[in-house]
Amino acid sequence: MSANARILCPTLKQRLMTAEKAAELIPAGANVGMSGFTGAGYPKVVPGALAERIRKLNAREGSEPFRINVWTGASTAPELDGVLAEVDGIEMRLPFQSDPICRQRINNGTMDYVDLHLSEVSQYAWSGFLGKMDIALIEVAGIREDGSLIPSSSIGNNKTWIEQADKIILEVNSKQNIKLEGMHDVYYGTALPPDRKPIMLTDPADRIGEFYFECPPEKVIAVVESDAADRNSPFKASDETSQKIAQHILDFFEREIELGRLPKELLPIQSGVGNIPNAVLEGLDAGPFKNLTAFTEVIQDGMLKMLKSGTLSVASATAFSLSPEGIKEFDENIDLYRDKIILRQQDISNHPELARRLGIIAMNGMIECDIYGNVNSTHIMGTRMMNGIGGSGDFARNGYLSIFVSPSIAKDGAISSIVPMVSHVDHTEHDVKVIVTEQGLADLRGLSPRQRAREIINHCAHPDFRPALHDYFERALHSGRGMHTPHLLGEALSWHQRYEEEGQM
């Protein structure tokens, strides 16, 4: 079905135009709310046309640089973040990105990046201190006769952008499976305080909203057709390191169930994207588990398999993040998945109220953690942004169990992921319950900092770095300084410094 055939509202059909024409409607300095979450559901043609326009404008001598502020759900893809960053078209970016060119600009100081908890973005936009949203640029799977919109492969902040923007540009993408219709749950019950009400969701399978976005046709200034697939990363078969990490987590779950501290269906799972989380999902699928649930940000390949096998009964998320094979599997068997997947806006998928109530088991990657259990998810050597905190803080703080995972070493052993003191803190000692590397698992619950240090060094550090970590800890213990969290201030960050100077921790 062509994109054109998916535009059923006569008024909006009149606004059909090329991506180039639509891009001309975006003024310099605009705050633009774009769709897109983890490489799914982002606009695919207008950003490129806009980048081209910016490139031309900025090439003219003496012209004021043309830049916009880009707000999204989370990360997008080269066709959005990449092309706009390439032409230096982004003044400020929020709330999350993972694009190589964006990252370069953030780290060379030519782009401002505001790294936010994903659950908080829409309330920030509503409360007004981020400024007025000028334009929303949203990919949809179709436009209904009454002007309401069929969401695409992610929801993210789209509901908020559509409500908040003065003007709206829609991209209707005919590559998105039209059977996505009915899989979304758009909740219109949110409000700013003091008018907030309880969110009456008590199970990941609960539906509390609508299938469609409401959208006042008079705000829509352009409709553009597109026909390009979401650009997701190919699926890598899990490696030995990931499998070992997964096994430690599975053993931990089994022990907790035996001890009566977790139900045998576990609790709703939240899982970051990537190699290790996918290995954990594979492990769960191979194990004795049945009727698990997921309340998470993204649906990964592993979750499709689990839904098919019955390991997982339902998965609630705000976006897909499937490999090309995953997309194929999903498209071919969409009738099987339709009833078992619910896509929600990110202020609901990541909501503190729901994370706490449902008792989420949060599993996320980390860059490094220190011997006291502080986790760095965002900064390389304390200064360079990797991606951002994303939803990890929403789930780690308010969930039931927060598990952070990483290989114990990086860059072929030049870097230890367990360090004396992290170079940046995203998750404090108060929020981190379990640390896992391929070496083992450290259960930090109920431990004091000194107890945690021994647990982490002995169970998680790589043997090559273990003696140096013990040595640091012992010398800190005998330094005559405070013994609650023993540190040698002059040495605490020396591992990172050594890496920067010598290429080896």
Added chain:
Amino acid sequence: MSANARILCPTLKQRLMTAEKAAELIPAGANVGMSGFTGAGYPKVVPGALAERIRKLNAREGSEPFRINVWTGASTAPELDGVLAEVDGIEMRLPFQSDPICRQRINNGTMDYVDLHLSEVSQYAWSGFLGKMDIALIEVAGIREDGSLIPSSSIGNNKTWIEQADKIILEVNSKQNIKLEGMHDVYYGTALPPDRKPIMLTDPADRIGEFYFECPPEKVIAVVESDAADRNSPFKASDETSQKIAQHILDFFEREIELGRLPKELLPIQSGVGNIPNAVLEGLDAGPFKNLTAFTEVIQDGMLKMLKSGTLSVASATAFSLSPEGIKEFDENIDLYRDKIILRQQDISNHPELARRLGIIAMNGMIECDIYGNVNSTHIMGTRMMNGIGGSGDFARNGYLSIFVSPSIAKDGAISSIVPMVSHVDHTEHDVKVIVTEQGLADLRGLSPRQRAREIINHCAHPDFRPALHDYFERALHSGRGMHTPHLLGEALSWHQRYEEEGQM
């Protein structure tokens, strides 16, 4: 009315005994859940008798050291933490303390301290990984005929301790105003996931629970009488520094109201204890505000005044923290306060679901913050525990606005509270919205790290330290390292190191 006259349940009256006898019922190694929150409602006689018993036992040659694990609501008083720490009777302490002798033991390594978010303690205890609670030792204002209990001047974790403990020791304190009866709201709707339900509270004035603790009489192994007042700190008249900080906050509120970003009744206020928060409350009371509400941990002197004047219509908390004059005022005018104050258990007063829904304005003290907006609330020079994180994380992460306050310098100017990099992180850059010192206010919302640095240095740092902070930041910017969060790793903690070595940052 004597304590004896407050014990109406015949079965429990039979368990009356001396504090010494009751203390003998507590075995070595026990996990003991005690009442007490911010110097209110803690047991006042059994801990002293237990300390005396421990002192004697430990003096006997060759004896195994007698120690227990002490779990409370939050901080208590010298009669509990002080006496037990004095005799080295505490193996492990959670979740919060502020006692000088405890602090000394924590920092010399002779006591383990587990510093937890106050909203999470009861779910930790329920989930079982902290171990079995052997004994609950709870102060109450009275025992009713059916064995149910009239809570005292704090609730804290008492509901959970009474439910979780195998055995219960009650202290009936006749000094507590018997008219406290009816001021509490004990909620019995909590559960572990997957059985949690929405908490149907949408206004700080809402009542969702019972006046009394349910308590199975067969679990009560001792009832002890006491007649001692809560030991709270005297009220200090606010100084110039506090008044300046308060004024910056009041100006900020007025601007936010003007801009339509806060309602004119503000949003429910949470306020840490101490000099500065009390000055803010005084300022609010002197200003144009009417019908404000508080949803907080503790009722301070300032809140009584505001309730009396009508500035505040209702205050919800888990404990009182009044000066001796405050207690007198409260006791003399209790009929006026009875309907305007609600005491709840701390898993409700600090609940993430409620903090988010109500949109709390959280105002808490800090030890230091860095130029990027990371806040240290707990550690002196990175190693020594001050008090603990308390509820500050519950409110800062999930509330609507998080404000952290501190004088810009400490120790007569030897220390700058604004540093290049904090020596410990309790509240990350993602959670800290506003920083205030007597120098001014930094509004960090929507700013990138580099923008935050300029805002904090220019508005909050003391003029004596401002040039050195600018210098650090500028050199970090030109270091050739990452420019998202520019740092000089070799110098980042040098201010703290210099203070440790030379007594001056």
